[in-house]
Amino acid sequence: MDQWLFVAVNTAKSIIDNTSKNSLDDVMKLSQCNSISQIQHEFDIIQGKFGREGFSQRYSPGYLYLCSLVANFPNQELSDKDKELIRQYSIIKTYLLYEI
8 A cells, every 4th residue: 555655645746746836735635534535535636626727747648547546446544654654755756757
């Protein structure tokens, strides 16, 4: 699950960073989630808010692939360790979106 959390947080942050650097704190909402399904819901909100007009990677195969990984993960509860990982992942400044 650690790798999935990284993909979800990193992709969400890359979406925000690409369109609205002033809103990067929005990615921290993911650390307040208690389950995978809540993260998926928050990710969808981020996509809707920042991933439309002005998002340069909207149709890139890498973006579509990463979003499919986020969407297709079974639900489970998050531990305190998972929430700490989300906080740690949210400060990484290199994005998978531009690496794959």
